Amino acid sequence: MRRARSRYWAAFLLLLALLAALVVWNVNAGSVSLSGAEILRILCSPSDGSTEYGIVRTLRLPRICAAVLLGGGLSVSGFLLQTFFANPIAGPFVLGISSGAKLAVSLVMISLLSRGIAAGSAALIGAAFLGAMLSMGFILLISQRVKRMSMLVVCGVMIGYICSAITDFAVTFAEDSNIVNLHNWSMGSFSGIYWDSVAVMAAVIGIAMALSFFLSKPIGAYQMGEVYAQNMGVNIRAFRLALILLSSVLSACVTAFAGPISFVGIAVPHLVKSLFRTAKPIVIIPACFLGGAVFCLFCDLIARTAFAPTEVSISSVTAVFGAPIVIYMMAFQRGKSNL
Amino acid sequence: MRDYLSAENLAVGYGGQILIQDICLRLRRGEIMTLIGPNGSGKSTILRSVIRQIAPLRGTVYLDGRPMDRMTALDVARRLSVLMTDRVHPELMTCRDVAATGRYPYTGKLGLLTPADWEKVDEALALVHGEDLAERDFAQISDGQRQRILLARALCQEPEVIVLDEPTSFLDIRYKLELLSILKDMVRRRGLAVLMSLHELDLAQKISDCVACVHNHAVERCGPPEEIFTAKYILELYDAGRGSYNPDFGCLELEPPAGAPQVFVIGGGGSGIPVYRRLQRQGIPFAAGVLHENDLDYPVARALAAEVIAEPPFSPIGEDRFRLAAERMASCGKVLCPLSAFGPMNEKNRLLRELAEQAGKLI
Structure with a gap:
């Protein structure tokens, strides 16, 4: 037990160190390179009106915050869904929840933009949440008929395709001026996020994270299966509802601001569990948040810099790193019978 | 002594359709009650209804003198624990972790265990002779060992009554005897009440204080093993036309070859x-x-x-x-x-x- 505890501490420290390193690297990397001293000066002093100041303060820093918050939220959302379906390859992207949110958001965006109104954060999150819940509703209906977990994931992928197809139709018929923006977003990107959005996402994800963390006790019980969880005193109905709402809010918030981001929700919880060698939610929920933040910062760094000045969509990068992990899990995971 | 767990005129089933009715159970502390009956007769359905996994269609289950449907989940959890046939696949959990989940009703908001809780966990593990398994991964032990660890989990919950669904299935004879001995011991020493279903008639006959027979959509008979285990009734209960049952030894014999003696x-x-x-x-x-x-x-x-x-x-x-x-x-x-x-x-x-x-x- 003591050994486990020191392992947790070491793993947390490792994640924090990685996070710090990636934050510094992300601030530094880009078309305008800055020295450490300059960055420190920009961070500590009030505005001096210089371009460097603008780049760091209004472009890079909010983008970093967004990557940290959204990456963390997405991983935790994945962990919650995996708990809910008792399935290690469940996640907001493969179950079509992100795509549902994407569809709703793009419809709202297009209809508002065509009337000349820019959609506010609240409207976007609201739309994303509705879209996410719609996909979730379908998945829940299907999960009552389909007992094999792999089939459920296949159904989720199909729902994702349907939603993406409708989104593509909508984008095709949208007015030209909106398309560029919409197209970038619908591929998944952390670009174009400013402080006001960061404040909103911090509030939403902060609350959802806190609630998730305080669910760690029933989540731990639920990992033993529904029957035992109920016998231990978990109110199953309320608990399942809470899990659905929280995971949907988290992935909806991510989709509203950054579009659909693939595989983070599966890959990060798996990596984190392997690193910590436990699935105890009280450890894994905060660890997933940190891990997701690290993973997304890293992927965003690559998205921004690999083919600079062209930016790759974040989803492509997370897919490159995340999908192999998912394949590995499907092929080698213990308890495969469950899939 | 009053009944600790009881049910009057309970009717249970799935989807509004009654599968078994007229279920009357009375279980006092320090007693073992066993449900026997043919496959598909509904033993598990009765147990699942008693532990509130499915809602009874009629009637009420009383626990500790109170109707169970009006008790909170936590109130029930502190009095009743279960060992069911559902497979558990916990991820990356040692056997001690699995047993420790039984402390759930006694921990705070975050579910953290105190040293006193861990002591109880180790005590329960010792009771099932599972000390050596404590640090092993639960996913990598045998069925029999799993069953013992899950029993330790149920004991960690410090229940007054424990409900078990075919706890001896998949166990070899050694673990069958061991598991039932542990139960018997807990019943004697702590005044635990046990409600379980068993397939092994010989074991049911030996361990039970009371046997309830589930047959023909009802609890057909309920009484001490001496009354239930008769050569005639057991064959009737299982609709077994061929072969015979010897109640003295609790053993089954196949039917004799037909024809004149050679x-x-x-x-x-x-x-x-x-x-x-x-x-x-x-x-x-x-x-x-x-x-x-x-x-x-x-x-x-x-x-x-x-x-x-x-x-x-x-x-x-x-x-x-x-x-x-x-x-x-x-x-x-x-x-x-x-x-x-x-x-x-x-x-x-x-x-x-x-x-x-x-x-x-x-x-």
């Missing part, structure tokens, strides 16, 4: 049993004699032989039984005599053996 077996004192079984396996009808009704061979012979020539207990074999046996022997082609111990009581069997030898039928 072999005569002179047995006694247990020597005949393996011979009877072999003949039954080979499908050869046989007659057995002359046996005392209190002989070890007698019940098996009754179950397997086409004809048994028997003498009442403790009296020497008389002339008429002897003559009957000799007659029957004459009509059989072969005679087997596994019996080697002769005394005043079965002196006539020696004569039978000599007769067979003279006739050249003895093998």
